[in-house]
Amino acid sequence: MFDTKKVEIQWGGKTLTLETGRVARQADGAVLATLGETVVLCAVTAAKSVKEGQDFFPLTVHYQEKFSAAGRIPGGFFKRERGATERETLVSRLIDRPIRPLFPEGFYNEINAICQVLSYDGENEPDILAMVAASAALTISGVPFMGPIGAARVGYKDGEYQLNPTDAEVLEGDLDLVVAATHDAVMMVESEAKELSEEVMLGAVMFAHKASQQIIDAIIDLAEQSAKDPWELAPVEDKSAKMAKLKKAIGKDLEAAYKLTDKQARQTAVNAARTKAREAFADLKDSDPAEYLGTLKLVKKLEADIVRGAILKTGRRIDGRDTKTVRPIAAEVHFLPRAHGSALFTRGETQTIATTTLGTRDAEQMIDGLNGLSYQHFMLHYNFPPYSVGEVGRFGAPGRREVGHGKLAWRALHPVLPTKEEFPYTIRVTSDITESNGSSSMATVCGGSLSLMDAGVPIKRPVSGIAMGLILEGKDFAVLSDILGDEDHLGDMDFKVAGTSEGITSLQMDIKIAGITEEIMKVALAQAKDGRAHILAEMNKALSDTRTELSAHAPRIETFTIDKSKIREVIGTGGKVIREIVATTGAKVDIDDEGVIKVSSSDGAQIEAAIKWIKGLVEEAEVGKIYDGKVVNLVDFGAFVNFMGGKDGLVHVSEIKNERVEKVSDVLSEGQAVKVKVLEIDPRGKVRLSMRVVDQETGAELEDTRPARAPREGGDRGPRGDRGDRGPRREGGREGGDREGGRGPRRDRGDRGPRRERSEGGNGGGNDDGPAPDFAPAFLTGDRD
Template sequence: MFDMKKVSIEWGGKTLTLETGRVARQADGAVLATLGETVVLCAVTAARSIKEGQDFFPLTVHYQEKYSAAGRIPGGFFKRERGATEKETLVSRLIDRPIRPLFPENFFNEINVIAQVLSYDGENEPDMLAMVAASAALTLSGVPFMGPIGAARVGYVDGEYILNPTDEQVAAGDLDLVVAGTNDAVMMVESEAKELSEEVMLGAVMFAHRGFQPVIEGIIKLAEQAAKEPWELSAEIDRSATKAKLKDAIGADLAAAYKITNKAERQNAINEARAKARDLFADEDAAERIASLKLVKKLEAEIVRQAILKDGQRIDGRDTKTVRPIEAMVGFLPRTHGSALFTRGETQAICTTTLGTKDAEQMIDGLGGLNYQHFMLHYNFPPYSVGEVGRFGAPGRREVGHGKLAWRALHPVLPSKEDFPYTIRVLSDITESNGSSSMATVCGGSLSMMDAGVPLKRPVSGIAMGLILEGKDFAVISDILGDEDHLGDMDFKVAGTSEGITSLQMDIKIAGITEEIMKIALAQANEGRAHILGEMAKALDHTREELSAHAPRIETIQIDKSKIREVIGTGGKVIREIVAETGAKVDIDDEGVIKISSSDVSQIEAAKKWILGIVEEAEVGKIYTGKVVNLVDFGAFVNFMGGKDGLVHVSEIRNERVEKVADVLSEGQEVKVKVLEIDPRGKVRLSMRVVDQETGAELEDTRPPREPREDRGPRGGRDDGRGPRRDGGRDRGPRRDGDRDRGPRRDGGERGDRGPRRERGERSEGGNDDGPAPEFAPAFLTRDDD
């Protein structure tokens, strides 16, 4: 029934299987890719016709993770997959970037690439598998795709590269790098690194390129068995005459326009030349008008590219290595925890840093379950930043991607959560844009975090590199403008510190670049990054010693895990009381790590003192500050150390006699007490009279020591042959044999011949006549002989 084709290859020590013909057979191309127990289905469909007047390539890539793939039910109210998550958006871009340049320039048919994760084993990441499946499906579909491409992830642990590492290996290593490309060139790079050198990064890129060659070979083998007939493309029309006509009419105008250094003025001059071209072909049909506009763009590209290749002259007059003027300032906004205004040429970003507590962490739900992110970076690109009218609202794919690039650049230099237990949010608002606003975000974000007091390992700067490639001639240019990005062949972004690279991203608009070009670009970027770091240092070259006055303070303490229950209390009663009384936030984890936070240091100290009072043990001889919580006839109970109670006996309140406790003390009164004794049952005896109630200093005990009690001899009334009371010689007869002549116990009859009971308090001759014993007294309470 199924005409199924399958290819299996060994890839990084595991078996990769590519299968087609069994699932999604109505799509133009569909491939089921399996690695371990991770399975991704990618289906490709393409429209057979294009809309009239369409002059762009509508390629759309969707990557979706099915929660059932990991045996999970989605959280939230709807219990089904909804809009794309941040990860799904980023992986969609990851697939799109290397395949888009491999379609013909004049191909405008709409294409959908949909990759869905159907099974996830928790070890083999589905993003790389989705890229491979998309490449294979496009290769089988018959659309004019100049692939296939391969893709691989690379880790770097103990000086060794690892192909397709696990999450654990990536976390333990210094690199997370993704590379995609054809069999002879690299098309796309995305990475995060822990300050690695240019040599190590370039080696990782080339290691990945070699590593995915078997994947490309496997896709070709599958295509030989199952590829559909390639589409026939209409022959390209010779428009050399039209191009010559345009060059004569507006060539000089465009050349003059691209020598204007100011972006707004240059754009106005270019628009005037374009308007002249439209008027020139106003009487032609729609196809000819569209073609003429595309030729205008080609003419612009030729002018810019030739000026750079032949003369080394760029649009704004710079040479290929010069970075535009930079102005940086910190403390730009008065009430934020940290802020910076970073301006490089006509690109500008306002970056702010906000510090929060653990409850501000971002909860992320995915195939691997819930996890919490304590560092967030959000990038906004409003239309006014490029002088345009456009949509303003929720971030699109571009904003998500640029924000993640800046996140990767800054993440490696952050302090650990143990050293800096804050949730950090960096917000970048682009207010002007003419080239690499994402790298401006890196620079401004680094400055704003240092302004907020975040102890970064080192400042981070970023730069965008470009490429002009014509045959064997090429030029690498530093700090590219927007026009150079649009008209060039490469967007190569590098971020890092003085010690090494923290992030590398590359997108190629041609069939790929060589190792030689990448090596030159990395070296030139290093020079540019160093220059930018120097300019940033003029504003702030180190992290501020103190946090912003508006930022919350967090203090961390560690308690024994056995004490966690005491701090929380029954149903959370104790911890709620601490928060309510002190005003500080208190978070406690299962390991006994407690984080106390507040913008008021006194609130933190109060909560800390309370908690330590609960978990610490009182020390005999130590002086504490406490609060009277209850008055009784024989003294006062005092709460100290937050969770301890002890008794100050009436004789320990003052050195002179106290007739009535209430005349001296009142409930809620703060007192200073010394611990005199802790009995085996944990009851605490306190003293106020030996402590100066003003200063808390210990006073000399001037009270004379008690006289030893006289031996009162044997108790009276026991000279009846029973012997002393404590020697066990009572002659009372056997206890359990029933011989006692006591009479029935419950019927009211006589109990033996013992005579009437004495009244309470009556003692036999010679005994103590002290009256009745008190109804309640602490076990350690002794009689005051004074």
């Protein structure tokens, strides 16, 4: 039933399988890619015709992670996959960027490439597999795709490169780099690194390029078995005559426009030249509309030829700089008074307001993905409003570009952040682009680094970033530092490098041609290093080290650990105790399963009160130590005092003051704050306290001035001896039961034998009027201290 074609290779010590013909057979090209037990399906469909008047290439890539792939049900109310997550958006861009330049000029048929993760083993990442499947599906579809491309992820640990490392290996290593490449050149690079040198980064790119050759060969093998007939393309029109006419009409005007260094003035002059072109060829608008539109479409190409030719010929750029000079930089911190950290970073006509906000653990971002729930304590959000380029446009939720630029800046700053144990805060950096003329993502890196330091986040070192461009004509090329927006649009490469004084933290490359060589990358990395150093020196003029104090408006977090067996005492039944601590003190309290407690508030007194309360719940009282307490109950013989948060002890009436206290309520009242000293803790845990030996104002211990209790008269009473006959029992004895209030007749208790004799005058004569014997207890004699 199925005409299945399959290719298998050993790649990085694992079996990679590419299969077609069994699934999604109605698509123009569909490939099922399997690595380990991770399976990705990519289906490609292409429109057979072009909409009238369309003059752009509508390629759309969708990457989707099915929760069933990991045996999970999605969270949320609807329990199904809905809008694209941030990761899905980023992987969609990762696939789009290397394949888009490989379609021929003038091909405007709409194409959909849909990649779905069907199975995930938790070890082999599906993003690389999706890139491979998309490349294979396009190659066998018959559409004019100048591929295939291969892709690989590279790690770096202990001086060795790792091919397709697992998530755990990436965390343990110093590099997470993704490369897409054709057989001859590199097409795309995306990476995060822990301050690695240019040599190590270039070596990683070349390592990935070599590894991707196996993928390319496997896709070619599959295409030889299953590729559909290639589409027939219309012959490429010779546009040299039209270009000559256009250049004659507005060439001088464009050359003059691109010598203007101010962006607004330059745009005005360019628009005037375009208007002149429409007027010059207005006679064709009615007689030959296709010729008219075709000629006007060449204006952009004429602009590119003028700009690119001037740079290669003279080494001078649109704004008058040479190829290596960075535009003027202005940086200032503490730009916003209430933000925890802020910076205004301006480079030429690109500007951002970067803010850092610190929060507690409950502000972490929860991410529901194939690996289950995870929590992110560092977020970076990039916003690009239309006014930043002087335009009217959509303003609202971030698009794919904003998500991608924000993630690039996140990767650049993430390697220098402290760990959660070192700095237990949730960190959010926001970059609001207020002006843009080239590399707002690298401005975000610079502004974000300054705002982090202004907020007091102890980053390892400041991070700067720079965007590099490329003009390539045959064997001649020029690498441009700190490119303008026009140089980005008219050039061949967008090569972004961020890092510290010690090394690179992030590298991203996108190109518009069929790849670049190792030589060009080496030149770009070296030139970027000089540019980063210059930018970093300018940033240091504003702030070179992290502030030692957090903003007064930022929450403070104090961390300490208690014994795990005491956790329930802090939480209480149903969370009663911890809720009471939070409600009473005003501080936030977070406790994990290991007994690590984080107490946070912008008010230090609230933190101190909560910590004191918690420690009082878990610490054991010490004999001889003085504590703050609160009277919780008054009784005739003293007062019960709560101290150490959750412990009560008794202050006997004799321990309230040195003087005699007749009535406890005359001296103390419930809720009164007192200072007490622990006198004794009995084996049952009962605590005896004293107030009289503590200065109630200062809490200092006082000398016990109360005289020692005198011995009773008579000294040693000696043995009691024979107590003799105690005489007749009083009337109404127990046997009678007829005394007032008597208990009635006793039950028969049997013969108990003769009672022991008691001496005359023994203490059985409780009703006698004579003096009490000398061995009578104090409550009978009244002889009480």
